[in-house]
Each structure stands twice: as structure tokens, then as C-alpha cells.
Amino acid sequence: MFDSLTGKFANAFTALRNRGRIGTGDIDELCGEIRKALLDADVALAVAESFVAKINERAQAALPQLRQSTNQSQAIYAIVNEELISILGGAARRIRLAKNPPTVIMLAGLQGSGKTTLAGKLAHYFKTQGDTPLLVAADLQRPNAVTQLSVVATNAKVPVFAPEAGNGLGDPIKVARESLKFAREKMHNIVIIDTAGRLGVDLELMNEAKAIRDAVNPDEIIFVVDSMIGQDAVRTAQAFLDGVGFDGVALTKLDGDAKGGAALSIAQITARPIMYVSNGEKLQDFDLFYPDRMASRILGMGDIQSLAEQAKQAFDGDTAAKLESKFVEGDDFTLEDFLEQMQAMKKMGSMSKLLGMLPGANSGAMKKQLENFDEGELVRTQAIVQSMTPSERREPKILNGSRRIRIANGSGRSVKEVNSLVDRFSAAQKMMRTMRNGGSISGLPGRLGNSAPQSGGMGKPPPNKKKSRSGNPAKRAQTEG
Ligand SMILES: Nc1nc2c(ncn2[C@@H]2O[C@H](COP(=O)(O)OP(=O)(O)OP(=O)(O)O)[C@@H](O)[C@H]2O)c(=O)[nH]1
Ligand SMILES: [Mg+2]
Numbered sequence: 001m002f003d004s005l006t007g008k009f010a011n012a013f014t015a016l017r018n019r020g021r022i023g024t025g026d027i028d029e030l031c032g033e034i035r036k037a038l039l040d041a042d043v044a045l046a047v048a049e050s051f052v053a054k055i056n057e058r059a060q061a062a063l064p065q066l067r068q069s070t071n072q073s074q075a076i077y078a079i080v081n082e083e084l085i086s087i088l089g090g091a092a093r094r095i096r097l098a099k100n101p102p103t104v105i106m107l108a109g110l111q112g113s114g115k116t117t118l119a120g121k122l123a124h125y126f127k128t129q130g131d132t133p134l135l136v137a138a139d140l141q142r143p144n145a146v147t148q149l150s151v152v153a154t155n156a157k158v159p160v161f162a163p164e165a166g167n168g169l170g171d172p173i174k175v176a177r178e179s180l181k182f183a184r185e186k187m188h189n190i191v192i193i194d195t196a197g198r199l200g201v202d203l204e205l206m207n208e209a210k211a212i213r214d215a216v217n218p219d220e221i222i223f224v225v226d227s228m229i230g231q232d233a234v235r236t237a238q239a240f241l242d243g244v245g246f247d248g249v250a251l252t253k254l255d256g257d258a259k260g261g262a263a264l265s266i267a268q269i270t271a272r273p274i275m276y277v278s279n280g281e282k283l284q285d286f287d288l289f290y291p292d293r294m295a296s297r298i299l300g301m302g303d304i305q306s307l308a309e310q311a312k313q314a315f316d317g318d319t320a321a322k323l324e325s326k327f328v329e330g331d332d333f334t335l336e337d338f339l340e341q342m343q344a345m346k347k348m349g350s351m352s353k354l355l356g357m358l359p360g361a362n363s364g365a366m367k368k369q370l371e372n373f374d375e376g377e378l379v380r381t382q383a384i385v386q387s388m389t390p391s392e393r394r395e396p397k398i399l400n401g402s403r404r405i406r407i408a409n410g411s412g413r414s415v416k417e418v419n420s421l422v423d424r425f426s427a428a429q430k431m432m433r434t435m436r437n438g439g440s441i442s443g444l445p446g447r448l449g450n451s452a453p454q455s456g457g458m459g460k461p462p463p464n465k466k467k468s469r470s471g472n473p474a475k476r477a478q479t480e481g
Contacts, residue, residue: 008036092289093273093275136160138176141196141197159188234269250276275288
């Protein structure tokens with residue numbers, strides 16, 4: 001969603017780098033570009049102005065010390081990064097758990113902002129954290145709302161507390177109050193209350209939200225806002241802050257083509273942290289919000305940390321350990337391992353979403369490639385490997401012509417595709433052997449190679465060294481996490 005903003009930041013910094021010695025006027029110019037980029041992205045005027053003023057002040061103040069520096073633009077880039085993190089709320093904030101469970105979370109926001117969808121995502125998330133959440137249907141404005149929450153609850157495999165059918169729609173305040181009693185009895189440690197949305201700032205509904213709030217005394221009220229509404233987001237946030245009050249913000253529909261202004265304005269204007277982001281309709285399309293990672297994305301530096309965490313979740317410990325020990329023991333990486341890796345990757349979500357977290361993903365060439373990325377490739381490759389016998393997967397050398405035809409027929413792919421997969425796989429296998437044996441790949445020093453003094457030359461590196469230098473990203477993520 002920050003594509004255009006990222007592009008403009010990149011252009012402004014490229015221009016700065018090309019200046020040579022940076023002077024006062026160059027910083028003014030950079031600030032002018034940044035201001036324009038922010039306003040184009042629908043960032044509130046007051047936020048854009050104060051942001052730019054801070055950058056200008058800090059960068060100008062730093063200039064005398066930077067006179068001798070060979071990397072002036074880098075230092076200014078760092079200032080922009082820090083200020084960006086700061087307007088996004090500084091440090092990440094998580095739910096404060098109540099001393100006496102259940103912890104009560106109430107969702108509030110405009111109609112269609114994504115409250116009910118988020119309720120399911122939060123329930124799913126807490127469940128994966130080992131909590132025992134309960135979803136509460138306190139939106140009794142439309143008959144369909146309870147059904148929608150029940151569907152969401154079923155998907156998340158979390159129980160839902162709703163008024164009994166046949167009693168009319170009932171009183172949302174009573175439902176909310178009774179849900180707490182139910183949660184205590186059934187040992188639910190987190191209660192997530194879905195409330196009715198409002199079209200605009202509707203007084204009647206605002207009063208209902210206040211009444212629910214007063215009845216359940218939530219530990220956290222989360223304002224749910226559609227990031228696509230641009231400049232309106234700030235006005236709406238202010239109205240909810242005055243009307244019901246809230247402790248944190250969830251930004252939804254970040255997968256859309258919103259320009260990002262809401263994200264940058266809301267935390268600053270309401271002085272409430274963004275806690276969650278929703279970027280799709282599925283339960284998994286949900287992230288905890290990290291100001292530093294978001295700043296990184298806006299500046300085009302990617303979000304490697306989130307990528308590593310997703311990898312850690314997708315690759316279970318056993319798979320990662322098995323692959324690592326194979327690598328260390330000198331066993332060949334087989335097509336069976338390849339299949340396991342593909343399955344783990346599929347668990348991580350769509351490839352274009354994953355690749356979008358890499359640095360430079362918003363740059364012209366890479367963006368084009370991502371747009372054209374063929375999600376079906378993984379499925380087709382998997383079909384081919386699954387049509388092989390276990391011995392063929394372990395020993396692709398035995399794949400003669402007739403075996404290849406059989407595999408092509410079995411997987412519904414062409415022999416050409418089978419050949420290409422086997423070729424690519426052989427090349428990858430060869431590369432792994434080279435790395436393990438301390439060789440170099442097209443001029444690059446090998447990872448465990450002779451260029452690394454501690455590896456002890458061409459021989460097998462000592463076992464402890466080998467362990468700590470795993471080439472497996474999943475394993476590395478685990479130790480870093
Ligand atoms: N693309 C996308 N769609 C979303 C996201 N979150 C919610 N939606 C969709 O937006 C629509 C409205 O979402 P709801 O969760 O029903 O919104 P709500 O705030 O509960 O709406 P009311 O109950 O009417 O107040 C649904 O079609 C959702 O599938 C998101 O992050 N991305
Ligand atoms: Mg709803």
C-alpha cells in the first residue's frame with residue numbers, strides 16, 4: 001500500500017545522494033519532496049508539517065558534524081527513519097492482560113471497517129498463543145451480524161457467545177454483560193466483543209457503544225479503521241476518541257490500494273498506538289504492528305524480520321533440524337526434502353506477499369516481476385515431484401526417458417517441464433555440494449569455504465562451527481527469535 005510513498009522517498013534520497021556535498025539548501029529541498037509525498041499519500045496536513053519540520057531541524061543541526069562524513073545522505077536517511085518510527089508510535093504495544101481474567105477487548109468502528117473480520121483474526125491469534133478466547137456478538141443491529149460472527153468463530157475454532165435464537169435481536173448491553181459471567185465460568189481468559197458499526201458518527205450507536213463499554217469495563221478498546229478511507233480516517237478516529245474513547249488502533253484493508261496516509265496520521269493525531277494490521281479477508285491475513293518494521297517498508301528496506309518469523313512458523317522444528325543435519329552430515333539434498341520445503345512455503349501464504357517483504361520490493365523492476373508472479377508454479381512443481389516414486393525422489397539420476405514420460409503423464413505436465421525441474425534441482429544440489437565442500441560459486445567465496453579462516457581450509461569444518469553456520473533460514477530465524 002505504500003508503493004507510491006516508497007517510490008517518492010526513494011527518488012528524494014537518490015537526488016540527495018547525487019548532490020555530492022550536502023548543504024542547507026539540499027536539506028530544504030529533500031524536506032519539500034518529503035512533504036509533497038506525504039500529502040499525496042493523504043497524510044493529514046498537520047502531521048506532514050510537523051514531521052518535515054522535525055527532520056529539517058535535526059538534519060540541519062547535524063550538518064556541521066557531517067562535514068567530514070563520507071556518507072552524509074546515509075546519516076540523513078537514518079534521521080528520517082527514526083522520525084518515521086516515532087510518528088508510527090515508537091515502540092510496539094501489545095494487549096495488557098487483566099490481573100483477574102478474563103481480559104476484555106472491545107472492538108469499535110464504522111460500518112464495514114472490518115470489526116467482525118478482525119474479531120475472528122484476534123481470536124485465532126490468541127488461540128495460537130495458547131489463550132482461550134471467547135467471541136461475543138454484541139452487534140444486534142442487523143440480524144445477519146450474529147451469523148457472520150458465528151461463521152468467523154467456526155473458522156477460528158473459537159466459541160461464540162450470542163443471544164439465544166428466537167428471542168428477537170435482544171439487548172447488546174445485556175449480552176456483553178452476561179458474556180463475562182459465561183467466560184468466567186468456562187475459563188475463557190480473553191473476551192473479544194464485536195459491536196455494531198455506524199455509518200457516520202451516529203449518536204445513537206455511539207451511545208450504545210458507550211453503554212456496552214460501561215457495562216463491561218474493557219481492558220482494551222480497539223478502534224478498527226479501514227485504511228482506504230484516507231483523510232477521513234483522522235476525523236473518524238477523533239470522533240470515536242471523543243465519543244467512546246479507545247486504547248489502540250487496528251488498521252484494516254492494508255492489502256488494498258490505499259495510499260498509507262491513515263497509518264501515518266492516526267497514531268500521531270490520536271496519540272494511541274496502532275496495534276494490529278489486517279491485510280486480507282482470511283484469518284491468517286493479520287499482523288501485529290511494529291512501527292520500526294513499517295518504517296522500514298515505507299523506506300523501501302523491506303521487512304525481513306516478519307519474513308523470518310513467518311518462516312519460523314511454517315517450518316516446524318523437526319523439518320529444519322533434519323535439513324540442517326543433512327547438510328552437515330554431507331547427505332545429499334533430495335527431491336523429497338525439496339517437496340517438504342515447498343509444502344512449508346505454501347503454509348507461509350502467497351509467494352508474492354512473501355516476496356513483497358524483501359528490500360526493494362516496491363522498486364520498478366521487482367514490482368513488475370511480483371505482479372507477474374505465477375502462484376501456480378509451486379503447485380505445478382509439487383505435482384511433478386509427487387508423481388515420482390520415493391526412489392526417484394531420492395535419486396533423480398535414475399530418471400530416464402520413460403520414467404520422465406510417466407511422471408509427466410501422472411502430474412498432467414509436459415516432459416519439458418519435468419526436464420526443466422530436474423535440471424534446476426540438479427543445479428541446486430550441485431551448488432549445495434560445492435558450498436559444503438568449501439568451494440566457491442561463480443566467484444563468490446563459499447559459505448563454509450576456504451575464504452573463511454575458521455573453517456580450516458578445504459576439509460570438513462569442525463562440528464560446532466558447522467552447526468552455528470546453518471544455511472537454513474528457518475533455523476536461523478529460530479535462534480534469532
Ligand atoms: N481486502 C480486505 N477486506 C477486508 C479486510 N477486513 C475486512 N474485510 C472485508 O470488509 C468487509 C467488511 O468487514 P466486516 O468485518 O464485516 O466489517 P464490520 O466492521 O464488522 O462491519 P459492520 O458489522 O457492518 O459494522 C467484509 O467483506 C470483509 O471481508 C482486509 O483486511 N482486507
Ligand atoms: Mg460486523
